[in-house]
Amino acid sequence: IHSSRILVVGAGGIGCELLKNMVLSGFHNIEIIDLDTIDLSNLNRQFLFRKQHIDSPKAQIARETALKFNPQCNIVAYHANIKESRFGFEYFSGFKLVLMALDNIDARRHVNRLCLAADVPVIESGTAGYLGQVQVIKKNQFECYECRPQPKTKSYAYCTIHNTPSKPIHCIVWAKIKFSDYFSAEPGTAETEENQEENSEEDLVNDPVMAEEEEALKKEHAASKSRWVFRKLFHRDILQRCRMAELSGKDVWKGNPPKPILPPDVASQNSAEEKNQQEWTDQTIPTLDDCISLFLTTCDKLFARVEAGQYVEWDKDDEDALNFVVSAANIRSHMFQIALQSKFDIKAMAGNIIPAIATTNAVIAGLIVLEAFKVLAGNIQQCKYTYLLRRPSGKRVLMDVALEPPNKECYVCSSRQIQVKIDTVACDLEFLVSKVCKEELGMVFPCLFVGTDNLYECSDDMDEEDKEYMKEQGKKTLQAAGITNGVIVRADDEFQDLSIDITILHRDSSTGNAENTANSDADETEVPLFEVVKGDNSSNPSEEGKSGSLTGKRQRTEIDHDSAEPSAKVSKT
Numbered sequence: 001i002h003s004s005r006i007l008v009v010g011a012g013g014i015g016c017e018l019l020k021n022m023v024l025s026g027f028h029n030i031e032i033i034d035l036d037t038i039d040l041s042n043l044n045r046q047f048l049f050r051k052q053h054i055d056s057p058k059a060q061i062a063r064e065t066a067l068k069f070n071p072q073c074n075i076v077a078y079h080a081n082i083k084e085s086r087f088g089f090e091y092f093s094g095f096k097l098v099l100m101a102l103d104n105i106d107a108r109r110h111v112n113r114l115c116l117a118a119d120v121p122v123i124e125s126g127t128a129g130y131l132g133q134v135q136v137i138k139k140n141q142f143e144c145y146e147c148r149p150q151p152k153t154k155s156y157a158y159c160t161i162h163n164t165p166s167k168p169i170h171c172i173v174w175a176k177i178k179f180s181d182y183f184s185a186e187p188g189t190a191e192t193e194e195n196q197e198e199n200s201e202e203d204l205v206n207d208p209v210m211a212e213e214e215e216a217l218k219k220e221h222a223a224s225k226s227r228w229v230f231r232k233l234f235h236r237d238i239l240q241r242c243r244m245a246e247l248s249g250k251d252v253w254k255g256n257p258p259k260p261i262l263p264p265d266v267a268s269q270n271s272a273e274e275k276n277q278q279e280w281t282d283q284t285i286p287t288l289d290d291c292i293s294l295f296l297t298t299c300d301k302l303f304a305r306v307e308a309g310q311y312v313e314w315d316k317d318d319e320d321a322l323n324f325v326v327s328a329a330n331i332r333s334h335m336f337q338i339a340l341q342s343k344f345d346i347k348a349m350a351g352n353i354i355p356a357i358a359t360t361n362a363v364i365a366g367l368i369v370l371e372a373f374k375v376l377a378g379n380i381q382q383c384k385y386t387y388l389l390r391r392p393s394g395k396r397v398l399m400d401v402a403l404e405p406p407n408k409e410c411y412v413c414s415s416r417q418i419q420v421k422i423d424t425v426a427c428d429l430e431f432l433v434s435k436v437c438k439e440e441l442g443m444v445f446p447c448l449f450v451g452t453d454n455l456y457e458c459s460d461d462m463d464e465e466d467k468e469y470m471k472e473q474g475k476k477t478l479q480a481a482g483i484t485n486g487v488i489v490r491a492d493d494e495f496q497d498l499s500i501d502i503t504i505l506h507r508d509s510s511t512g513n514a515e516n517t518a519n520s521d522a523d524e525t526e527v528p529l530f531e532v533v534k535g536d537n538s539s540n541p542s543e544e545g546k547s548g549s550l551t552g553k554r555q556r557t558e559i560d561h562d563s564a565e566p567s568a569k570v571s572k573t
Helices: 013-023 058-069 089-093 105-118 158-162 168-184 189-200 208-223 225-248 266-279 288-307 319-335 343-350 358-376 429-440 464-474 509-516
Strands: 005-009 029-034 074-079 097-100 122-128 131-137 154-157 384-393 396-402 417-422 447-450 453-456 488-493 498-506 530-534 568-571
Touching: 005 013, 013 029, 013 058, 013 122, 013 358, 029 058, 058 074, 089 105, 097 105, 097 358, 105 122, 105 131, 122 358, 131 358, 154 158, 154 168, 158 168, 168 288, 168 319, 168 343, 208 225, 225 288, 225 319, 288 319, 319 343, 358 384, 417 429, 429 447, 429 453, 429 464, 429 530, 453 464
Parallel strands: 005 029, 005 097, 029 074, 097 122, 154 568, 417 498
Antiparallel strands: 122 131, 131 384, 384 396, 417 530, 447 453, 447 488, 488 498
């Protein structure tokens, strides 16, 4: 323990507890990597940090504080991204053990692959509220992180978000889109997009109701930009959709259409603002008047920031950004007869926040160290997969089970083969690289080969001429590049020391959409443009029906408790 070189990836909720445990347990040679900086919201559970450390690198402050527990330790801290090229195969090969304390799936997958490539054991962990787990991963002995299915971010169809919302999350996603339109984009982007939308509504060109509304909207714009945005989003746009449905005779909302809302008069607005400042609390369900007042005052602040040259990116910890989404989502919810939500709940949904509990992190960090003792003592066969339960089971909150052997269907540690159903006519090489290889398969620098032909190359040291060539190459459809039904594409990532054979199964996009309409959520969720299915050496690539979905043996409790990523995506289908 004293001499072993240990790598800790992550210095957040689990990482802080883990580093403290390690320096008090005899570990003396530790390196820690974390990309993040300290935020006020971290201080309730990441106890190595204090208020004066806000905005400082987590890894460096964690090192400084941990050394106070044991000054004899040798701790090296990196404020960096674990996916940087300097932290590659050779770097990982220098450690006896790697401990993961990460809060996102992408980084976990990357560390898992490098540890498999370097044949270094890794202990993976996670917490979500009162739940948690610890797992030891060892090449060729135990299943890897990717032997089990990973939870996917839910995507919502464009028409659901913009026309027929039925849940609070639909309104929250819509509000985040509108926030970006008006406060994150370049000047005039939102207005240009809206003008294009207006021009597309040809059926309303001569409609007297909409003509009158457009004149009123122009007057609001001249008087107040905030009131103009309010009328635009909550009156004009809704009125336009209602008129379109009325003229077309389509009952889009099944007899329960949304009701447009006009901005309040100035006197009422001022009175509501005073009341709002006195009574608004995070966990109170606001009234419609509360939300209208908050929306207008927040827009005033945001437009002032934009006019000062400060474009605002969505951040759950930016008070103005959060207030816009809270108020806009609730006003829209009211119009579509959806229950209003508290600021606390909307922040959790908009920021994909899973409650983090310090005690859970402490328990899991302790279990990590206990498993590390077994690995370093040469007793890895005694390691268990340990779960922390919310409620006792047989008077126990900790449940350990035997570690599973590698999943034979895992394309990372076992089969190295998968099948991908994709439209080879509609999709291009860039789509295959970015969406399939990078996003879905988690590769960093994938290079594509068919036989000995190198079709596409990714690297962090390409010159401008090569980059331009690959940009043009990426525009080729798969069919034009010679990738058709049954063709096997080899995807190599030297950085991760990973090679995967991808059997392409052509699937017509229109057929895929038709198949998905049978799904009960088809009108709400995005139809995937491709599907990854398991590899099967015995199957004929053309016999798509024999391919099953890529799955593992049991679900894992995942965490993203400090993640600021959106809880849902929207795609135009």
